[in-house]
Amino acid sequence: MAIVSSDHHGPLINVGMWILLVPMGLCVLVKIYTKWEMVNRLQLDDFLLIFAMLAAVGQIVATSAQVEYGLGQNQTSLSYKQVEQFFLAQYVGQIMYILAIFIAKLVGLYFFLCLTAHDIRRRFVQGAMIFVGIWLFVSMFVVGLQCQTPKPWISESNHCINQRVFWVVFAVIDGLTQILVGLLPIYLLQGLNMHTSKKMFSMLSFSPNLITLSLIVLRLKYLYTSFHSQNYTWDSFNLALVTNIHASTSIIAASIPFTKLFIDSLVLSPHIVTDGTRGVVSSARPTQRGSVVSTPKPRRSPEDQVKWPGSNLIEHVTAVTSIKADSGWEELQEYNGSNRDKGSEERIVIRQTTSTTVTFT
Structure with missing residues (x-):
């Protein structure tokens, strides 16, 4: 050396x-x-x-x-x-x-x-x-x-x-x-x-x-x-x-x-950060001035809520998918099933079901 x-x-x-x-x-x-x-x-x-x-x-x-x-x-x-x-x-x-x-x-x-x-x-x-x-x-x-x-x-x-x-x-x-x-x-x-x-x-x-x-x-x-x-x-x-x-x-x-x-810090309940469906920013963008991104969910007791271990990224990290409470578990299963039928790698995994309303100023 x-x-x-x-x-x-x-x-x-x-x-x-x-x-x-x-x-x-x-x-x-x-x-x-x-x-x-x-x-x-x-x-x-x-x-x-x-x-x-x-x-x-x-x-x-x-x-x-x-x-x-x-x-x-x-x-x-x-x-x-x-x-x-x-x-x-x-x-x-x-x-x-x-x-x-x-x-x-x-x-x-x-x-x-x-x-x-x-x-x-x-x-x-x-x-x-x-x-x-x-x-x-x-x-x-x-x-x-x-x-x-x-x-x-x-x-x-x-x-x-x-x-x-x-x-x-x-x-x-x-x-x-x-x-x-x-x-x-x-x-x-x-x-x-x-x-x-x-x-x-x-x-x-x-x-x-x-x-x-x-x-x-x-x-x-x-x-x-x-x-x-x-x-x-x-x-x-x-x-x-x-x-x-x-x-x-x-x-x-x-x-x-x-x-x-x-x-x-980017995870907004009940949003899930993914990179198959795009849009932390854009899917959370209001369609009208003063509109609400996701409809308010009914309050649930703490024991009915599913704990979220940290932030959860789905198969492809990055975008926000908002699941409404009234859409039902059957609709989610149908979505996942149709994606599997299409050979898609994109699936929604719910880790938390607490209620959140996101508004923009």
Whole structure:
């Protein structure tokens, strides 16, 4: 193992990256475990988060290779072969970085999609997901062909795109989409007539995404100082460090809103959060001004009520299904039976039958 010295700072990055890997892995595991405990299955957002984490791990491995081939050392002390391998590792790391941060955004946006029904809010979230997906592929394509083939990773070549312009545009789009993910819950959840503290907690659960804005700005600063440097392997040390911190922090921030505490705050009795029938926000939207979402249920004695063990997600987490008291158990059984006949995986499971009236202001 290399030793940190005055002319070799690279090993410091290895220490920092592996320290970040632990909380990142724990946050993802907690998110996956919470979902599994609630629905006994993994869903699309879980697989997206796992993929983003693997991309971040790939970036860590690529950065470790950069350290091996000269990151944090004076470029004049390296052979041509070492410099070429350094740029190859950086090239792979850039692709992994793009995958990690933008797939982490899709995790949050997919959850927002499940919170909305077929209305303008849902179309807005769908548009945001499409934009993020398109920019993800465009960015990977541009980085993949940033310099002349057959070795597009040799950024010292005179046949490269204007990387300074590209990474500035990239940082701007990254920042704007991160603000969107952090603030969109305010738009989606502000209409719910729920307890103020729970509403604020639900909205603020996505605010950690805004922490990465400072890292985006800091990374852009180090990009500018390293561009066209005559001693790039030395000057790009801070850039590599901040880039890895940014990717890991993005995944940690994307995992926080999916804790059990957050899911519980979204559960409105007798609503059940699912992701087969859409709409915590939209299905709870009044059809007329001042109208009531669900008709009041007759009061029941505590012994007649079924206890709700935490929040219960049905087969596909996310949307609200409201069951009226007068619809009858037979209607529910008929609904479940018809869904089974159709081969649908969507079923309603009642965990609580207490009465609640939800109104909007």
